[in-house]
Amino acid sequence: MRSMPNSQTTVQQAKGHAGSSTKHESAHKHVSGEAIYVDDMPEPAGTLYAYCGFSPKARGKINKLDLGPVRQAEGVVAVLTADDVPGHLDIGAVFPGEPLLAQGEVEFLGQPIFVVAATSYNAARRAARLAEIKIDSERALITVADALEAESFVRPPHSQQRGDAAKAIKDAPIVLEGEQFIGGQEHFYLEGQVSLAIPAEDRGMMVYSSSQHPAEVQKLVAEVLDVPMNLITVDMRRMGGGFGGKETQAAQWACLAALVASKTGRACKMRLARSDDMSSTGKRHPFYNQFTVGVDEEGLIQGADITVNGHCGYAPDLSDAIVDRAMFHSDNAYYLGNAKITGNRCKTNTVSNTAYRGFGGPKGVILAERMMDDIARRVGKDPLDVRKLNLYTDEGGRNVTHYHQTVEHNILEELIEQLEESSNYRARRAAITEFNQHSPIMKKGLALTPVKFGISFTVQHLNQAGALIHIYTDGSIQVNHGGTEMGQGLHTKVAQIVAAEFGVDIDDVLVTATRTDKVPNTSPTAASSGTDLNGKAAQNAALTIKQRLIDFASEHFGLATSAIKFADGEVQLGAQTMSFAEFSQLAYMNRVSLSSTGYYKTPKIHYDREKAAGRPFFYFAMGASCAEVLVDTLTGEYQLSQVDILHDVGTSLNPAIDIGQIEGAFAQGLGWVTTEELVWNNEGRLLTNNGATYKIPAVNDLPEKFNVELFERANPEDTILNSKAVGEPPFMHGIAVLCAIRDAVSSLADYRVSPELHSPATPEKVLWAVNATRAQAQAEG
Incomplete structure (x- = not known):
């Protein structure tokens, strides 16, 4: 059996290759309104x-x-x-x-x-x-x-x-x-x-x-x-x-x-x-x-x-x-x-x-x-x-x-120390403590919290994916995989992966609609696993075709496989080159299959629920966030002043999309811990059932200073191009805001009382916590 080419060493950079900040494949359609959703389809x-x-x-x-x-x-x-x-x-x-x-x-x-x-x-x-x-x-x-x-x-x-x-x-x-x-x-x-x-x-x-x-x-x-x-x-x-x-x-x-x-x-x-x-x-x-x-x-x-x-x-x-x-x-x-x-x-x-x-x-x-x-x-x-x-x-x-899972490849201490320094945590802590001592009404709070989030479906059989790739005789490539696109950039990343494998521009790769008649028995796009699973499946399909093309070129041109390279839209064949489109046509004329499926299943994971022990997660994604707030203790209202986030994405497949995911996840996490309150009456009727009664974060709820950096270090596990999942883990960064609000309220008792503040921390709940903390501080002298 022939071994597959090593993607880490043979992949060449091209326009839109994996690792570059390529724009979302539907970004212009989202902005212009041309993107077709189910309700837009002709009936x-x-x-x-x-x-x-x-x-x-x-x-x-x-x-x-x-x-x-x-x-x-x-x-x-x-x-x-x-x-x-x-x-x-x-x-x-x-x-x-x-x-x-x-x-x-x-x-x-x-x-x-x-x-x-x-x-x-x-x-x-x-x-x-x-x-x-x-x-x-x-x-x-x-x-x-x-x-x-x-x-x-x-x-x-x-x-x-x-x-x-x-x-x-x-x-x-x-x-x-x-x-x-x-x-x-x-x-x-x-x-x-x-x-x-x-x-x-x-x-x-x-x-x-x-x-x-x-x-x-x-x-x-x-x-x-x-x-x-x-x-x-x-x-x-x-x-x-x-x-x-x-x-x-x-x-x-x-x-x-x-x-x-x-x-x-x-x-x-x-x-x-x-x-x-x-x-x-x-x-x-x-x-x-x-x-x-x-x-x-x-x-x-x-x-x-x-x-x-x-x-x-x-x-x-x-x-x-x-x-x-x-x-x-x-x-x-x-x-x-x-x-x-x-x-x-x-x-x-x-x-x-x-x-x-x-x-x-x-x-x-x-x-x-x-x-x-x-x-x-x-x-x-x-x-x-x-x-x-x-x-x-x-x-x-x-x-x-x-x-009973060992936490391997632990970067928590290093990551936290890096954010502690870059956010200037210690100096700000001292300044905030002094501010609170001289400000009877307005109180500032600061918190730096980490996150360690396990990546994999905890139901083992869901950790699998399939893909289908066609190369047409004009050199254009069509990809279908089992993941779904909901704005997170999954199709963009998969296209980047496939484009990099064949050394072509991302514009030459089209990822089509997810369809059950192309890739069967797919898992949901969830658990932050969309790129991990489907990216690997698409890469495996690409590698299968690529190996066929290398074998064909080696035999047809009498070349060693090492003399055959895919880069910049061309195929290097020893001393000569041929465009990828010309080479695709040549392979077709010589009856080389230009279509392949790909499959991937996550290794190493297992969990015995009866024993409540195992390795349910392939790896952990980590990060940390530092949040500063200003709380009005007369009303319970608060303002988010600054947020600094350092998040671990392994080797980023697309830094722009990853940073966007982190920013969006934080905003959604912020809403969860602060403004988004669900209320049912005693009859079981949801009272907050529209945009007038249910408050998601708006632009003015985000901090004036919002710094996001990627902690880029290759994932030691064999993930797709050694990246890490980014969809869900950054959501937990919003928790730093709740901790910062509690920190501000705690200053009313000289930080001796840990306030009772449940989430979402609406201004009413913050005011209740303020009053309760003051009362407890007075009772304790």
Whole structure:
């Protein structure tokens, strides 16, 4: 068997090669409005428009469902219920429990009960409101506290443990306890949930869906329609944002559109209005976390007992893995000593919560940072010094996590020290302390927090990807892979990788829409793994073709393989050169296959859930952020003054895109910990269901000084061109802002009190924390 050429040594630089700051492949189309999304696509003649009738109650039995007025409404062509589903009704992504349409009972306010198809979008929406729905209401569980009291769970609890946590805590000189409420988060993608289903021959269906997981949409549509998967094709060119909200929850709307199309024989589009999208689709899980931690007099952790309680909603969705990841990341960057982590998956009568950037990781990381702040206040030290004291280190065996994975290639200490110096942390800390001593109303806060984030799907079989590459006789290259483009630049990076392998300009490489009939059985684009998996698969496909071309050239021209090079759009053949286009034509004329699939699966990973031990992550991405805030203690309002971020991306495939991802992730993390508040009333109705009541960060919420640098050092693991994932890890940098706000409030008690401040830290909550901290300081003298 011939060995593949070594891409690290043979790749030559060309226009848009991997490693350069090449613009996003659709940037000009995004700006000009030319980018085509599902709702922009030309519709076939006779297309119907579908909309749902939603449950007006959070829990109960359906007593009456009168759809007569809906059927008689103007423009209505069909009205379908659960009884009209020919195949599977349950579309649960991993575990059962999520009916396509409610049947007999409802489990959250906003749950779809029926679907109406009409000749216009507005007609369908108007008709859906005409149904008479009566429900015998039952007590609804709305909060985590409700679920814990009722012992209501979507999946059984799970624990991870190293050593004897209870004994270590008991023997520790100092024991701290705390609890933390962590709010959820709406995805607020610019493009809402939308699907277009077009009937095909032999009961087939063409589905255009704004989905991060086309293969799952294909599978569920096939099961709902009771047809083989090979009759269903799903096409996804681009999304206007996903952030995890379209990993599983795009499937329901695609299935409903396909159901209508199958029943009527006409194309059908389904698009949710923003308020219904927010009410009827899942969000980031709210969490209620508790901890008991034992430390020595210096603040070094001896043992920790942590419980994370995820607010899962009415059905499992991905909650089992999400709570697992919160457990995995409850240490963040710190060695917890003897530790026990328990995770509960709480069932409530709210929409089923789902994946969101970082999955469950942020809910663990934020708890670890809360503990560091509390320890620092107790022992009277700078929080950064306590953080550095507790970092994972190779010395003394302090490099093994509570799930028994060794933290290899640890750059945390070096990275933090570099940011500490570049952000001028120590001088600013001294200046802020002095400022606070002389400023009775306005208080400044400063925090420098790290992040260590594991990269890989924690469900092992998802860590695989495929790709398909064609070279045409004019030298142009077409690439298809299993990842989806949602604005993060995945297609750009894959095109750069392929262009570099063949030594051609990126303009000669086209990455086409993700399609289930080109690359089958794909994993979702999630877990920060899009480039890691699909980039490697595309590279492997390119290397297969490249080796064929090298073998052909060697035989055809009588050359040693070492004399054949691909660079600058040309092929060097010993002393002569030929354009890549001419060489492609020559290879075709000599019957060399110019098409190949590529496949990749992540090595080394494993996790035994029964033993709660293994290596669930291929590697860790790391980073640190330093945030400074100014808090008005009379109103609770605050301003973010400066942010400095140093983030580890390995060898960057595209520095411009990576920096953009870091900036965007930080902004989204900032919203999560400060402004984005989800509110349900006691009946289970989401009150913050539009842009007027739900506040995402705006430009004026970002700091005036915003410095982002890449900590560029090649990933020691064999990732694509030794890069590291960048999608999710920077999200956790927003936590530094919450810690900085707590730092400012703590100054009211001369940094002796660690304020009770839960997230999101809205001005109201900050004001409550200010008042409580002042009261505690006065009580303690």
